[in-house]
Amino acid sequence: MAYVGQNVERKDSQAKVTGAAIYADDLTFPGMLYGRTIRSEIAAGRITGISHDLERDGFTVVTAADIPGRNAIELIEYDQPCLATDRVNHVAEPILLIAHPDRAALWKAQVDVSCEPEDPLFDPRLSQRVFKHVRITKGDLDGGFAAADVVVEGEYRTGHQEHIYIETNGVIAVPENGGITLYGSMQCPFYVHKALQCLLDWPDERVRVVQTETGGGFGGKEEYPSMIAAHAALLALKSQRPVKLIYDRVEDMLATTKRHPSIVRHRTGVTRDGRITAMDIDILMDGGAYVTLSPVVLSRGAIHSTGPYRCDNVRISGRTVFTNTPPNGAFRGFGAPQTQFAAEVHMERIAEMLRMSSVDLRRRNALRPGDTTATGQLLKDDCSALEVLERALARSDYEAKRAAYRGTGRGVGLALFFHGAGFTGGGEVRLASRAAVELTRTGARVLVGSTEIGQGTRTMHAQIVADALGLPFDAIDVSPADTAAVPDSGPTVASRTCMVVGRILQRCAEEIRERLGELTPAQYIDAHGPLVVVKEYEGPSGIVWDDDTYRGDAYAAYAWACDVAEVEIDPDSFAVRPLRITAVQDIGKAIHPILVAGQIEGGTAQGVGYALIEHVVMRDGAMANATLTNYTIPTTLDTPVIDVEIVERPCDYGPFGAKGVGELPIDGPAPAIVNAIRHAGYDVRDIPVLPEHVETLECASR
Amino acid sequence: MRFTLNGRPVDVAAPPMARLLDVLRQECGLTGTKEGCGEGECGACTVLVDGEPVCACLVPVAQVADCEVLTIEGLGGDHVMQHAFVAEGAAQCGICTPGMLLTALTIPPGASIEEVRATLAGNLCRCTGYEAIYRAVMRVVTPALQPTGKFKAISRE
Numbered sequence: 001m002a003y004v005g006q007n008v009e010r011k012d013s014q015a016k017v018t019g020a021a022i023y024a025d026d027l028t029f030p031g032m033l034y035g036r037t038i039r040s041e042i043a044a045g046r047i048t049g050i051s052h053d054l055e056r057d058g059f060t061v062v063t064a065a066d067i068p069g070r071n072a073i074e075l076i077e078y079d080q081p082c083l084a085t086d087r088v089n090h091v092a093e094p095i096l097l098i099a100h101p102d103r104a105a106l107w108k109a110q111v112d113v114s115c116e117p118e119d120p121l122f123d124p125r126l127s128q129r130v131f132k133h134v135r136i137t138k139g140d141l142d143g144g145f146a147a148a149d150v151v152v153e154g155e156y157r158t159g160h161q162e163h164i165y166i167e168t169n170g171v172i173a174v175p176e177n178g179g180i181t182l183y184g185s186m187q188c189p190f191y192v193h194k195a196l197q198c199l200l201d202w203p204d205e206r207v208r209v210v211q212t213e214t215g216g217g218f219g220g221k222e223e224y225p226s227m228i229a230a231h232a233a234l235l236a237l238k239s240q241r242p243v244k245l246i247y248d249r250v251e252d253m254l255a256t257t258k259r260h261p262s263i264v265r266h267r268t269g270v271t272r273d274g275r276i277t278a279m280d281i282d283i284l285m286d287g288g289a290y291v292t293l294s295p296v297v298l299s300r301g302a303i304h305s306t307g308p309y310r311c312d313n314v315r316i317s318g319r320t321v322f323t324n325t326p327p328n329g330a331f332r333g334f335g336a337p338q339t340q341f342a343a344e345v346h347m348e349r350i351a352e353m354l355r356m357s358s359v360d361l362r363r364r365n366a367l368r369p370g371d372t373t374a375t376g377q378l379l380k381d382d383c384s385a386l387e388v389l390e391r392a393l394a395r396s397d398y399e400a401k402r403a404a405y406r407g408t409g410r411g412v413g414l415a416l417f418f419h420g421a422g423f424t425g426g427g428e429v430r431l432a433s434r435a436a437v438e439l440t441r442t443g444a445r446v447l448v449g450s451t452e453i454g455q456g457t458r459t460m461h462a463q464i465v466a467d468a469l470g471l472p473f474d475a476i477d478v479s480p481a482d483t484a485a486v487p488d489s490g491p492t493v494a495s496r497t498c499m500v501v502g503r504i505l506q507r508c509a510e511e512i513r514e515r516l517g518e519l520t521p522a523q524y525i526d527a528h529g530p531l532v533v534v535k536e537y538e539g540p541s542g543i544v545w546d547d548d549t550y551r552g553d554a555y556a557a558y559a560w561a562c563d564v565a566e567v568e569i570d571p572d573s574f575a576v577r578p579l580r581i582t583a584v585q586d587i588g589k590a591i592h593p594i595l596v597a598g599q600i601e602g603g604t605a606q607g608v609g610y611a612l613i614e615h616v617v618m619r620d621g622a623m624a625n626a627t628l629t630n631y632t633i634p635t636t637l638d639t640p641v642i643d644v645e646i647v648e649r650p651c652d653y654g655p656f657g658a659k660g661v662g663e664l665p666i667d668g669p670a671p672a673i674v675n676a677i678r679h680a681g682y683d684v685r686d687i688p689v690l691p692e693h694v695e696t697l698e699c700a701s702r
Numbered sequence: 703m704r705f706t707l708n709g710r711p712v713d714v715a716a717p718p719m720a721r722l723l724d725v726l727r728q729e730c731g732l733t734g735t736k737e738g739c740g741e742g743e744c745g746a747c748t749v750l751v752d753g754e755p756v757c758a759c760l761v762p763v764a765q766v767a768d769c770e771v772l773t774i775e776g777l778g779g780d781h782v783m784q785h786a787f788v789a790e791g792a793a794q795c796g797i798c799t800p801g802m803l804l805t806a807l808t809i810p811p812g813a814s815i816e817e818v819r820a821t822l823a824g825n826l827c828r829c830t831g832y833e834a835i836y837r838a839v840m841r842v843v844t845p846a847l848q849p850t851g852k853f854k855a856i857s858r859e
Contacts, residue, residue, distance in 0.1 A: 009788060016796030017784040017803060019734020019774035026733035164828050166738045166746050167797040215736070215797025216828050249739040454795025454829045594791035598834055602794065605831030628743035628826075636819040636832050644833075 003463040003473045004656050007594045011458040011478060012213075021213040024170040024185045029242035032172070033060065034103045035235045037245070038096040038111045039255065040088035043120035043324040043621030047086055047095065052111040054098055059109060060239040062097040067234065069201030073226050074194055080290035080327065082199055082230045088115065090289035090326045091622035092255040094227070099235040099243050120324035120621050124286040125263070129322035131287045132295035134302040136316040136374050136550045144278025144313025148269025152350045156266070156342035157686040158670070160616035161259035161331060161609075162623075164633045167215020169224060169256060170246030173232035179206030180233050186225035187217045188491035190449050193483045195226035196233055211481040217453035218606070219330035222493050223292055224256045253626035257329030258616060260285040260297055260320065264305065264342035269313075274356050274364045276311045279374075283318035283339060288327035294320040297328075299424050301335025303554045304667075306374045307343030308385045308418040309365040314374045325621050330493060332603065333666045336419055337610065344415040344671030345685060348678055358675075359398070362389060362416050377553045382649040382659070384560045384586040389416050392562035395645055396582035401566065405679065409571055410579070413675025414564045417667040420555025421495040421660025425545040428500060428537055428556070433490035435501055436534040437465055437508040441522045443475025444512065446505060447532070449489040450497045451481045455662060456595035457497055463591050464502045464655045468509030471521075487534055495660025498591060499557060500537065502655040508533040540653040557651035557659040561585035563604070563668035566640070567676040574694040576677055578608050578640035581669060586647035588659035593646060596661050601642045603665025609634045611670035615688045705766045707732075708776030718764035722756075723747045725763045726773060734774035734800045738826070745825035748801030749773050755805045755824070774800035783807055783842050792838035794829035801825050806839045813843045 015021035054061050064071050064083040071085065072078035084095050095113055100106045121127055145151060171184030171192075179202070182192060189209040196207045209229070214221060232245040247255070262285050269278035283302055287294035302318040351358035366385040372378050392414065393399065401412045422428050436447040446465055452458045462476040469476075479486050489501045511533045516524050524531065545552035564582040569575070583600050590596040613632055617624040625631045632638075650657020670687050677684050682697045704713050707730060716725045726732045726749070738746030740759050747758040750772040751765075777784060783806055786792070793799040802825045809821050818839050819832075827835065840848035 007791070010791065010793075012796065013788040013791075013793055014779060016793040016799050017774075017787045018777070018779045019732070019800045021796050022733070023736070023797065025737065026727075164826075165795070165797075166744055166826060166828055167736070167795070168738070214795065216795040218828070249741070456791075456794070594834070598791050598794055598830055601831035601833040602829045603831075606828065627741060628739040629741055632743075633826060633828060634831075635824075635826060636822045639832055642831050642833050 001467050001656065003466045004591050007592060008459065008463060008473050010456060011462060012452060023167055023215055024172060024183060024212045025246050027172055027183055027212065029174055032242040032244055033099040033101050033239055034106050035097060035099045035232055035243045035245035036106045037094045037231055038098065038113065040084065040091055040093040040095055042088065042115050042117050043091050045088055045115040045117040047084060047088060047113060048116055049114045050096060050111065054109055058100065060099040060235055062234045062238050066238055067199060069199050072198065073230060074198040075223055075292060076295055077291040080292065090324050092326055094231065097231050097235050099239055122323055122325065122621055124284055124321050124323050127321035127323055131291050131320045131322060132298050134299055134318040134550065136302055136314065138374050138376060139313035141278055141280060141313050141315045145269040147277040149272040150353055151267060151269050152353050153267045154346050154349055154685065156264050156345055158262045158338045158341055159688055160261050161614050162253055162616055162631055163218045163220030163331060165216030165218060165220055168247045168249055168252040169221065169228055171225060171228045171232045172242060172244045173229065173236035174242040175236050175240055179208065180236060181208040181210065182229045182233060183210050183212050184225055184229060185214045185221060186211055187221045187451050187453055187493060189481050189483050190488040191223060191491060192226050192229045196229060199230050209483045211451050214451060214453045218332045219334065219493065220256060222330040222491060224329065249628055250626050253631065254623055255326060257292065257327055259331035260287065260294065260328040260338065262338035264339055266342060266346045268346065268350060270350055270354065272354065274354055274361045276309060276365050278313045279306055279311045281305045281316045285320040286323050286328060287320040288323060288325045290327040292327045292329045294328065296424060297335040301339040303375060303420065303424065304336040305339035305343060307340055307347065308367045308416055308560065310367050310371040316374060325618065332606065333663045334494065337667050337670065340417045340667045341671045341687065344417065345674050348675045359393065366416060375554045376551050382557065382588065382651045384647060384649045385416060385418065388560050388562040388584045388586050388647055391645060391647065392564050392582055392584040395584060396564035398564050409680060410566065410568045411676040411680030412564065412566045413672050413679050414562060415668040415671035415675060416562045418558045418560050419495065419660065419664040419667055421499045421557050421559060422555055423494050423496065425554055426547055429539055431490045431537065433501060433504060433537045434487035434534055435489045435504040435508060436487050436532055437505060437512055439512060439521050439525060439531040440477065441525055443471050443521055444469055445477040445479055447479045447486045448501055448505065449481055449486050450501045451492040453492060455599060456592060457492065460498055460591045460595060461502060461505055464506050465509045468506045469513050495662040495664065498658050499654035499660050502658065503653065504535050504537060506655040508535045556653045557588065559585065559587045559659045559661060559664045561664055561668055563672040565669065565672035565676045567673060567680065569680050569694060574691040574698060576612055576689055576694065578612065578673060580641045580643065581672065582643045583665065584645040584647060585664060586649050587661040587664065588651050588654055589648050589657035590646050591656065591658055596646055597644050599661045600644045600665045604642050604669050605634050605639045607666045607669025608639060608673065611673040611687050612689055613638060615690060703763055703767055705768060706770040708773060714763065716763050719762045721759055722761040722763050722766055723758035726758060732773050732775050736797050736800060738797065745805065746798050746801045748804050748825060750804050750807065755808055772804065774803060786838040786841045790834045790838040790841060792830065792834040798825060798827045802827060802835060809839060809843050811843050815840065815847065
């Protein structure tokens with residue numbers, strides 16, 4: 001392996017350090033108009049009238065009547081309209097679109113939307129509309145509780161989290177060649193492609209989607225770009241001009257998706273010596289006003305809700321429900337950060353009840369090779385939960401600090417966690433992703449629909465192909481993610497871009513290598529003509545999943561990790577300052593260690609924000625603090641030292657043994673930090689942990 | 703309205719209260735300066751005005767009359783800080799990178815990691831957790847203190 005495992009130079013780094021990389025807002029087209037979305041200002045009600053004089057003033061105006069196909073953003077369901085017609089279900093729901101050549105005029109434009117408000121529903125606990133109910137059962141729950149000496153119950157809550165990619169969402173639609181081309185910031189060009197065919201009722205060749213350089217995604221540019229592209233396309237088709245629709249930060253925060261808030265309840269049976277005999281878990285996630293991706297977020301959350309622990313008797317019941325709030329959607333971790341937060345804080349409380357060390361409790365119950373998960377998946381030799389636990393303890397000097405910090409205002413806590421790579425259950429089989437490698441005269445070109453969103457897709461894929469072909473890294477090009485030029489490799493989500501798409505590319509490259517024999521690429525092309533090898537996803541053998549019963553192999557592989565967090569609590573302000581996080585993470589094989597470390601460090605910092613800082617204040621169904629001044633993410637002064645150790649326990653499926661790394665790092669920091677706060681003396685069960693929450697606990701204890 | 707942009711005199715027609723950010727991106731065609739929030743919080747639009755980092759979204763163009771403005775384009779591609787960012791993988795999605803790099807240029811040689819953190823506190827990055835950025839900056843300003851040995855720097859072919 002000449003390149004896999006090496007820190008080769010990123011394919012995109014020169015463009016990014018010189019300012020040459022072109023993001024959506026950097027593009028302009030001749031005759032281009034600017035678009036704006038007129039949105040609902042109420043959370044629920046009937047639209048009774050829309051009035052404006054805009055056409056007279058040279059505006060292009062689009063209503064739902066201008067939609068040639070179906071007024072829906074195609075995803076799992078068709079329930080979310082592209083433009084609301086008779087009623088609105090959340091604040092910031094799109095109602096009308098306008099475009100104008102002059103940006104200033106656009107923002108001065110007046111549109112009066114009259115509505116008859118209805119009583120909105122904001123509390124998910126009161127919602128009767130269930131988008132999805134997931135039930136997982138294993139063994140005999142009653143028997144498990146009967147075998148327990150102690151039953152420990154607890155309720156844990158997590159808040160919304162906003163992605164804060166530093167580049168806001170944006171798309172430019174250009175009518176051309178009897179069709180339309182969309183340029184934009186996005187994770188999943190083929191989602192946009194599919195949604196627009198449905199919206200326009202057009203065949204696929206009339207829609208082309210090109211990803212521009214994308215300034216961060218984190219799940220926030222998984223599904224929502226389909227909505228923006230739909231709006232830009234409608235304006236462009238009506239005006240027959242290119243239309244740029246870029247959200248400013250406030251609009252991005254008000255209107256686009258966020259992480260699902262959750263309430264998770266645990267009831268756990270455990271013997272006096274710390275063996276878990278029964279787990280009864282109830283999960284509630286606030287889906288917001290439309291289904292979007294909530295069913296699959298819930299599904300992943302439910303499967304991960306036991307934490308990486310073995311238990312023969314399990315019942316998991318999860319619901320995601322309707323509220324009159326902007327729809328929640330994909331966010332790095334996809335349900336697992338919420339449920340593993342609950343699991344890991346609960347483990348700490350179980351240990352307290354038993355008066356045993358929480359480390360010993362975890363050692364006792366951690367999943368091992370040969371164990372089965374809640375869905376009955378048999379774990380293989382790469383199950384490294386115990387190893388990452390022991391390494392993290394040693395690397396952080398956990399036990400010594402546990403003793404030394406007592407009574408000092410400092411605390412140290414840990415979280416053990418896991419994350420399945422790829423779509424859940426039968427998802428990858430249904431996706432049937434394709435990837436291709438094309439021989440060029442000087443090497444080869446990677447053709448995938450997977451996107452570079454900062455994580456290093458282009459570089460990592462080129463390394464895999466270079467080694468599988470036996471060619472230099474620099475001889476491998478990567479095609480832009482342009483639906484007219486690349487096959488649909490599935491969405492760039494779910495920690496699947498290396499393990500799943502990388503594996504397909506490896507198979508393509510291996511076939512090309514075989515066909516080349518002793519010939520160079522140029523010799524081959526001269527002798528035989530062009531060569532493109534396209535391959536489709538092939539599931540690992542022996543993987544079985546039943547969607548009806550939620551039994552079987554939920555993921556082809558799991559990554560395993562342990563975070564140790566050290567915090568200090570300010571005795572005057574009660575602010576929790578994170579000092580250090582030790583992150584020991586087994587991701588199978590680091591194709592590019594610096595990229596892997598970047599994912600772990602970045603995901604850890606995002607998890608620190610989730611735990612301590614990032615508080616979405618919802619008032620009357622809308623984010624009340626929708627600015628970066630009022631919703632802050634960790635700065636250099638808020639982030640702890642992040643000490644990463646990469647562990648490589650290869651799985652037998654991914655390329656060169658690689659599992660997934662994109663999401664894993666965000667599952668651990670919040671519970672590790674909260675467990676450190678617990679060590680410092682505060683019984684915290686909800687995040688984010690704001691100073692006022694700690695203060696309240698302090699006052700209550702005095 | 704005249705000022706010096708990346709070493710060359712420019713004369714712009716924009717009204718005096720136009721945001722420097724818009725003048726740079728639209729009138730001067732330099733799109734390397736990015737807009738992240740429009741309210742001076744994220745630092746993505748950082749440029750150097752007479753050597754000081756400012757948020758171009760907050761500065762009216764009139765305020766840079768007769769000043770020297772440096773944007774990412776003015777660095778060329780061969781600056782030691784750019785090389786360090788490449789070597790340490792400090793640019794992930796890249797949207798904060800131009801602003802981050804320009805602020806990093808104001809960090810004096812010999813700076814401690816605490817000084818580096820303090821100087822970069824106005825530049826948000828959502829991808830890196832800042833660790834790779836510290837490694838890159840320390841590599842330039844205080845190589846003796848750079849945390850090394852953890853991840854071998856990126857090698858050129």
